[in-house]
Amino acid sequence: MAGKTLYDKLWDAHVVTDLGGGSALIYVDRHLLHEVTSPQAFEGLRLAGRKPWRLAANLAVADHNVPTTDRSRGIADPISRAQIEALDANCAEFGITEFRMDDARQGIVHVIGPEQGATLPGMTVVCGDSHTSTHGAFGALAFGIGTSEVEHVLATQTLVQKKAKNMRVTVQGEVAPGITAKDIALAVIGRIGTAGGTGCAIEFAGEAIERLSMEGRMTVCNMAIEAGARAGLIAVDQTTLDYLRGRPFAPHGALWEKAVAAWRELRSDADASFDREVVIEARAIKPQVTWGTSPEMVVPVDARVPDPAAETDAVKRAGLQRALAYMGLAANTPIVDIAIDKVFIGSCTNSRIEDLRAAAAVVRGRRLAPNIKQALVVPGSGLIKRQAEAEGLHRIFLEAGFEWREPGCSMCLGMNADRLAPGERCASTSNRNFEGRQGAGGRTHLVSPAMAAAAAVAGHFVDVRDFQ
Amino acid sequence: MRPFTVVTGKVAPLDRANVDTDAIIPKQYLKSIKRTGFGPFLFDDWRYLDPGDLDVDPATRRPNPDFVLNQPRYAGATILLARENFGCGSSREHAVWALSDYGFRAVIATSFADIFFNNSFKNGLLPIALGRDVMDRLFAQAQACEGYALTVDLPAQRVRAPDGAEYAFEIDAFRKDCLVKGLDEIGLTLKHADAIRAYEARRRETAPWLP
Ligand code: SF4
Numbered sequence: 001m002a003g004k005t006l007y008d009k010l011w012d013a014h015v016v017t018d019l020g021g022g023s024a025l026i027y028v029d030r031h032l033l034h035e036v037t038s039p040q041a042f043e044g045l046r047l048a049g050r051k052p053w054r055l056a057a058n059l060a061v062a063d064h065n066v067p068t069t070d071r072s073r074g075i076a077d078p079i080s081r082a083q084i085e086a087l088d089a090n091c092a093e094f095g096i097t098e099f100r101m102d103d104a105r106q107g108i109v110h111v112i113g114p115e116q117g118a119t120l121p122g123m124t125v126v127c128g129d130s131h132t133s134t135h136g137a138f139g140a141l142a143f144g145i146g147t148s149e150v151e152h153v154l155a156t157q158t159l160v161q162k163k164a165k166n167m168r169v170t171v172q173g174e175v176a177p178g179i180t181a182k183d184i185a186l187a188v189i190g191r192i193g194t195a196g197g198t199g200c201a202i203e204f205a206g207e208a209i210e211r212l213s214m215e216g217r218m219t220v221c222n223m224a225i226e227a228g229a230r231a232g233l234i235a236v237d238q239t240t241l242d243y244l245r246g247r248p249f250a251p252h253g254a255l256w257e258k259a260v261a262a263w264r265e266l267r268s269d270a271d272a273s274f275d276r277e278v279v280i281e282a283r284a285i286k287p288q289v290t291w292g293t294s295p296e297m298v299v300p301v302d303a304r305v306p307d308p309a310a311e312t313d314a315v316k317r318a319g320l321q322r323a324l325a326y327m328g329l330a331a332n333t334p335i336v337d338i339a340i341d342k343v344f345i346g347s348c349t350n351s352r353i354e355d356l357r358a359a360a361a362v363v364r365g366r367r368l369a370p371n372i373k374q375a376l377v378v379p380g381s382g383l384i385k386r387q388a389e390a391e392g393l394h395r396i397f398l399e400a401g402f403e404w405r406e407p408g409c410s411m412c413l414g415m416n417a418d419r420l421a422p423g424e425r426c427a428s429t430s431n432r433n434f435e436g437r438q439g440a441g442g443r444t445h446l447v448s449p450a451m452a453a454a455a456a457v458a459g460h461f462v463d464v465r466d467f468q
Numbered sequence: 469m470r471p472f473t474v475v476t477g478k479v480a481p482l483d484r485a486n487v488d489t490d491a492i493i494p495k496q497y498l499k500s501i502k503r504t505g506f507g508p509f510l511f512d513d514w515r516y517l518d519p520g521d522l523d524v525d526p527a528t529r530r531p532n533p534d535f536v537l538n539q540p541r542y543a544g545a546t547i548l549l550a551r552e553n554f555g556c557g558s559s560r561e562h563a564v565w566a567l568s569d570y571g572f573r574a575v576i577a578t579s580f581a582d583i584f585f586n587n588s589f590k591n592g593l594l595p596i597a598l599g600r601d602v603m604d605r606l607f608a609q610a611q612a613c614e615g616y617a618l619t620v621d622l623p624a625q626r627v628r629a630p631d632g633a634e635y636a637f638e639i640d641a642f643r644k645d646c647l648v649k650g651l652d653e654i655g656l657t658l659k660h661a662d663a664i665r666a667y668e669a670r671r672r673e674t675a676p677w678l679p
Contacts, residue, residue, distance in 0.1 A: 029678050039500075039501035079522055079523065148587070148591075151654065152653060156657045249679070262675065
């Protein structure tokens, strides 16, 4: 019999009962909640007179609507405030652990789960948010769900699911110096497309992935959803264990040893077969910059904006033209000639300590270019912010002219006050460059933290490898 | 969930194809913390002449007199007619919530987008797909006769028209059972409560470090 993939192992370990027709009732170990997709689920629970099935599985935090400036006076926008107050009230009523806005541990839901050790290998992790794929970096089966499913998980600790297909993306060899996890993620999406992972759980493997820190692995799995995948996965190894040891929600003592023994099995068997395999040469990956309105519209920094005239398929050509018009770009413009207005370093993709260090290393001793109207650094959590301050990173950013903000989703989606004005162009470390994503009419270019920092100093995109 | 057996109701004909979920409920309303109360914002951009938001009282806004739901003869309709690919676009469940909250119990269309179709069943709204010719006839009759009503008989899987015509429709047995009995997916899953508890007991043995 053929071996099992990591995904097969995780799936098999969580089947409560087979429902037939390819569906199964799957047990949920960890449920993360935030303020935007949970209020209706709590209301449903209340109306039906139900209680959360297992309180300890849940962890909540407000992140999408929170202000990133001084919070001592509360939230100015009454509608955002109401959504956050609802989360506070719901968690208090049902007894769910919540990191409130004034808690040092507050931050973006996908940052704080792993940071607290609330995300563990072998778990199923769900959240009413598509970027839940991030947690797959720990060898956990993690995916986003809708509001009815949030209620379903609260009430039953399970979900009705159909099994996905197995896909493996192997990033072979070592990346060149200056190439980060974000560049790997964007290069993969550029190669397989935003529907490349549809219906699949993608396992990322290969030397370049094994060499990544947990921060880097989270960046890669975070972006799996932009490749259309149901989930991203990376096998457990010593890096995983070293990251988790001693975290507040992780097991300790004898339980830790027992857990580690089980977690070491969380890898695909050597003879496991995948429905789809993609191999990418790490050496060939250059710093990536998106030019369009979909993450697959991405090129290396030394390339040019594509020319729709070269596209033979009429439908695709029209898509390229529409994207260029929205982005205000001319075909064949060198990427390094694109000047920017704003810089955003943050989001669940790139707001961890390693990301802030990488950006600070580029910025150190330099200043923002005169054409930069605003540059934000938004740490992913209060603890990351505190650590960065202990390392003096905030001073490097502040001296260069960046703003040093409180943790939250911020300009990743502009649901709070941080957003682009129409026509503004932004170098952003976030994950989606859809029309209007960072503010109506705003133009987003996705890059790594180091590339965003270099663009902030130069005023336009530059190859960070020349810069250092 | 409210059971759906036999529903007789007034019909509103929305003679458009590709009605997307953005059109059904625009994005500014997703900041609401409720599952209810979206009815006044259903088809917001078509229904009103001025822009709206969560904190704008719909009663102060200017209704578009040309929009079908604003015509007095369709007031109180509980069955919506539409053309192909109804509910395409984003996955927002708010679209289904808005239709239900407005008072619709069923949407009869030529075809539906996948996610909207699934979301409907989770919320007791019955989506019925009928052939192009049948839809043409229903649209013509609804537009011709004031007070036109249809009967949707879910147990019999039939739509009955006032002229005596009956139209059969398809629905999978599992979903039909849920709707007729008013079972939500949660209620059904809770029938497996013992299996869930047995799983948890095993899990405590094999993975005692889990929360
Ligand atoms: S940072 Fe952006 S992508 Fe991540 S959870 Fe927040 S809004 Fe979503």
